[in-house]
Amino acid sequence: xxxxxxxxxxxxxxxxxxxxxxxxxxxxxxxxxxxxxxxxxxxxxxxxxxxxxxxxxxxxxxxxxxxxxxxxxxxxxxxxxxxxxxxxxxxxxxxxxxxxxxxxxxxxxxxxxxxxxxxxxxxxxxxxxxxxxxxxxxxxxxxxxxxxxxxxxxxxxxxxxxxxxxxxxxxxxxxxxxxxxxxxxxxxxxxxxxxxxxxxxxxxxxxxxxxxxxxxxxxxxxxxxxxxxxxxxxxxx
Amino acid sequence: xxxxxxxxxxxxxxxxxxxxxxxxxxxxxxxxxxxxxxxxxxxxxxxxxxxxxxxxxxxxxxxxxxxxxxxxxxxxxxxxxxxxxxxxxxxxxxxxxxxxxxxxxxxxxxxxxxxxxxx
Numbered sequence: 001x002x003x004x005x006x007x008x009x010x011x012x013x014x015x016x017x018x019x020x021x022x023x024x025x026x027x028x029x030x031x032x033x034x035x036x037x038x039x040x041x042x043x044x045x046x047x048x049x050x051x052x053x054x055x056x057x058x059x060x061x062x063x064x065x066x067x068x069x070x071x072x073x074x075x076x077x078x079x080x081x082x083x084x085x086x087x088x089x090x091x092x093x094x095x096x097x098x099x100x101x102x103x104x105x106x107x108x109x110x111x112x113x114x115x116x117x118x119x120x121x122x123x124x125x126x127x128x129x130x131x132x133x134x135x136x137x138x139x140x141x142x143x144x145x146x147x148x149x150x151x152x153x154x155x156x157x158x159x160x161x162x163x164x165x166x167x168x169x170x171x172x173x174x175x176x177x178x179x180x181x182x183x184x185x186x187x188x189x190x191x192x193x194x195x196x197x198x199x200x201x202x203x204x205x206x207x208x209x210x211x212x213x214x215x216x217x218x219x220x221x222x223x224x225x226x227x228x229x230x231x232x233x234x235x236x237x
Numbered sequence: 238x239x240x241x242x243x244x245x246x247x248x249x250x251x252x253x254x255x256x257x258x259x260x261x262x263x264x265x266x267x268x269x270x271x272x273x274x275x276x277x278x279x280x281x282x283x284x285x286x287x288x289x290x291x292x293x294x295x296x297x298x299x300x301x302x303x304x305x306x307x308x309x310x311x312x313x314x315x316x317x318x319x320x321x322x323x324x325x326x327x328x329x330x331x332x333x334x335x336x337x338x339x340x341x342x343x344x345x346x347x348x349x350x351x352x353x354x355x356x
Contacts, residue, residue, distance in 0.1 A: 055290065055292050128292070129292065151274065156274060157272060157274045158272060158273060158274070158290075158292075159273045159274075159290075159292055159294040159298075160273030160274050160276065160277045160294050160297070160298040160301075161273075161294065161297070161298075163292075163293065163294055165293075
């Protein structure tokens, strides 16, 4: 999942726009945006982040500029614990792979490692669900409740139901959920429904997607589509 | 055992002094969980919930599940709005500094049981 590989994969699959949403950080968004700009037919790249709230709910934030995404990322980072090395079990075989820590690499646009993340990105941030949505909105972003059809790390999974006083801009259905027709369960919230691949591996990219009816694949157009403004809109397959 | 007896045996702090913890039905069951979808599905009606989940939704979920009260463990405290909602709905809220694990052990020793276990 290097920046050049990500944008090449999107380009080959004919994906017009991707959002880069690492867990609790926007540390690699600039590199992916640069990589996309450097190839012909590179996708539009929305700088984003997938924030883990205090309640361990995943919320996606999409932003107009990498500076906005990074400002949010900095606020999240201030409350994250330091990276904790994998515990090695006594008596477990000490093979090289067992001892190797999973690395959270920072990369440049060519895919060269420029640093290692020193915080525990998999931990919960110090922002509650409401505070997280507010944080995203304060930086002009779009907030999306992630994979609401899944049991793990979703608003319904953690909190039993979707509270009506949290001003999400959209709800995201997982690719598997969309394929099983689960979007219908979430129509009553009156929010736009999105789907995406949530890909953690290149080959999964494009397994879930949203069709945006917009003149160009850009943040402002997507914002209009989610607000059903100026004739823009979106549908999921 | 009434909720009031549990409060005094375990030295729980009562976060909703506006509500009486005495006089309700006996509490014989408990559930420990921080996932409210699990509480909705599995918490035994009439039981008490041990949780570190302090989101407002805990009140609606506890009422839906017919719980007798909620104990916030490990020093967790809900916001005042959550507390006021509980008072309004008549749901006693309690607090403890111990972890859910330790508190569940003490409640088990007092005779409370989890879902599906014989009393």
